[in-house]
Amino acid sequence: MNAGAARAADAAPGTSQITLQGIERVFHLGDSSVHALDRVNLHLAPGEYVSVMGPSGSGKSTLLNVLGLLDRPDAGHYVLEGRDVTTLSPDEQAQVRSRRIGFVFQSFHLVPRLTAAENIALPMVLAGIPARERETRVQQALAGFGLADRASHRPDQLSGGQRQRVAIARATIMQPALLLADEPTGNLDRATGDEVIRLLEALNAGGVTLVMVTHDAALGARARRCIRMEDGAIRVDERRPGAPPGAPSGAQEGPLPEAGAADART
Ligand code: ADP
Ligand code: MG
Secondary structure, eight states, rough: OTTTTTOGGGSSSSSSSSEEEEEEEEEETTTEEEOOOOOOEEEEEEEEEEEEOHHHHHHHHHHHHTTTTTTOOOOOEEEEEEEEEETHHHHHHHHHHHHHHHEHHHOOOOTTTSHHHHHHHHHHHHHTTHHHHHHHHHHHHHTTTTTTTGGGGGGSSHHHHHHHHHHHHHHTTTTOSEEEEETTTTTSOOHHHHHHHHHHHHHHTTTTTEEEEEOOOHTTTTSSSSEEETOOOOOOEEOTTTTTTTTTOOOOOOOSSSSSHHHOOO
């Protein structure tokens, strides 16, 4: 799916795909203010697999929203692939988001009135990709994510696992360099959640940088780099010993989970 994306192992040492420098995000509610992000500094190399953990309210979603250009920091700089994206106009940010970033949410965020195929096609419609190419890529994605027989189903006609697979297909149909997942298994049972994690890990093994928020310690520990947030700050940032960034973890068996196996569980 992301066969063209660079593997971290192939990238020059020290290459930074993402740099956050002194990022602040403050929310004001009446008289009180919340420092959701407090001077956050972060470097991510291409192809990394990072989990973000921490108590509720510690700023995990705010961090992901800033990384995904869904929210603007109040101070600091965000450099994505060598470009300071903090100062871009909303339209320019939307362009970057469309081409470089995929986002997966806990509650799927599919468009209820659209079919699975139409949901997956949506980013390509917005990006102005011709209908014929859209059709080809949607068919490939449906097959690749084990959804070929669900193309015409609307979200309310799909299981949770199928909805999240549609959402992941939609998030990756533009072949982003960065995939952000905010508690992607939070609404799924364990077996279905494990399928979704393996899918995300397979995409990471194909080259996409994966940043995943989770409150599940077992899932968080699968990542090669684990970040722990508290009070809007990164308190812990550790790499799993012996795991170079971007190297396959050995946990995945192939490029994508076998469609039949995924269907059987969801
Ligand atoms: P987490 O994802 O770790 O649970 P969040 O990033 O959602 O935490 O929130 C961090 C803090 O910022 C919390 O105190 C939360 O209440 C506050 N916050 C987040 N978004 C908003 C918002 N849109 N308006 C006001 N406060 C917010
Ligand atoms: Mg959150």
